[in-house]
Amino acid sequence: MTTDLFKPQKVQHPIRTRLLEVKRVTELSPAMRRITLTGDDLAGFLSASFDDHLKLLVPEAPGAKPNIPTVGPAGLTFAEGKPRPEMRDYTPRRYDPVSNELDIDFVLHHDGPATEWASHAEPGHWLGIAGPRGSFVIPTVFDWHLLLGDETAIPAIARRLEELPATSKAIVVIKTAREDARIELHGQCERDVHWVSETENSPAGTGVFESTLRDLTLPQGEGYVWAAGEYSDIKAVRRYLVEERGIDKSRIRAASYWRKSAANSHEHFD
Numbered sequence: 001m002t003t004d005l006f007k008p009q010k011v012q013h014p015i016r017t018r019l020l021e022v023k024r025v026t027e028l029s030p031a032m033r034r035i036t037l038t039g040d041d042l043a044g045f046l047s048a049s050f051d052d053h054l055k056l057l058v059p060e061a062p063g064a065k066p067n068i069p070t071v072g073p074a075g076l077t078f079a080e081g082k083p084r085p086e087m088r089d090y091t092p093r094r095y096d097p098v099s100n101e102l103d104i105d106f107v108l109h110h111d112g113p114a115t116e117w118a119s120h121a122e123p124g125h126w127l128g129i130a131g132p133r134g135s136f137v138i139p140t141v142f143d144w145h146l147l148l149g150d151e152t153a154i155p156a157i158a159r160r161l162e163e164l165p166a167t168s169k170a171i172v173v174i175k176t177a178r179e180d181a182r183i184e185l186h187g188q189c190e191r192d193v194h195w196v197s198e199t200e201n202s203p204a205g206t207g208v209f210e211s212t213l214r215d216l217t218l219p220q221g222e223g224y225v226w227a228a229g230e231y232s233d234i235k236a237v238r239r240y241l242v243e244e245r246g247i248d249k250s251r252i253r254a255a256s257y258w259r260k261s262a263a264n265s266h267e268h269f270d
């Protein structure tokens with residue numbers, strides 16, 4: 001039975017742009033770099049959900065300052081005659097108002113302006129951000145949470161695991177391209193973590209997400225599925241969960257975080 005207790009809430013935030021400076025760079029794995037940002041502009045930053053995203057405003061070259069748009073009634077407005085920064089979506093992994101730090105974790109193993117910037121980032125470099133513009137707040141009261149995704153979803157999944165209370169149960173399925181991309185996950189909740197790779201023996205015609213899910217018995221009670229990753233993978237996962245496992249669509253938040261052969265792709269399947 002659905003009650004308001006189980007209903008995700010949409011929260012809007014006034015849009016704000018910020019120019020931030022790299023404070024620290026941490027290698028989380030050979031496939032992921034954490035960039036810690038700081039600056040006076042960070043004051044008042046708000047991120048209400050692990051599902052949030054920022055628009056990164058990527059400078060033209062490492063070390064350069066991006067041209068920061070102003071915010072008007074029509075949204076972001078860019079100054080005439082100046083190069084527009086490339087914009088890409090990333091998860092605010094951790095914000096600490098006391099140390100005035102914002103962490104963003106970047107997957108490194110493909111080409112693209114955001115990845116290129118992150119690969120060369122060092123203290124003193126600049127990055128612009130806009131948002132988050134809104135948050136989709138999924139209640140923590142569910143009996144179980146299935147969190148599924150590829151490396152681009154690790155920041156959101158890791159943040160969710162740290163935010164869930166000790167009474168929660170999380171089932172986690174994360175696909176990485178290489179085994180050394182697997183990182184340590186923290187949090188108080190009970191968790192059952194499955195790190196998988198496409199090279200493992202998936203039955204013909206199904207991806208490793210689906211073959212892993214087929215072997216999983218989901219717990220009894222009220223549950224919620226959050227899934228993000230490559231477009232075709234997540235579309236197939238959602239279809240499998242709805243059509244073959246009978247999970248109600250209102251209990252699934254599924255998003256494409258990137259798409260093969262397409263730059264800057266973001267789509268929701270709900």
Ligand SMILES: Cc1cc2nc3c(=O)[nH]c(=O)nc-3n(C[C@H](O)[C@H](O)[C@H](O)COP(=O)(O)OP(=O)(O)OC[C@H]3O[C@@H](n4cnc5c(N)ncnc54)[C@H](O)[C@@H]3O)c2cc1C
Nearest residue numbers: 053090091107110112113114115257259261262263264266
């Ligand atoms: C809401 C949201 C939150 C996200 N959070 C994060 C995050 O916290 N950390 C993170 O690393 N990514 C995250 N992503 C994914 C990230 O936005 C994309 O991977 C983005 O395309 C990277 O930009 P780019 O400039 O490096 O590459 P683009 O210029 O966008 O793409 C260049 C080429 O690289 C390919 N490509 C893009 N991403 C990948 C990939 N992961 N693996 C292989 N090939 C790829 C594209 O198909 C394209 O051919 C998030 C996406 C969304 C929508």
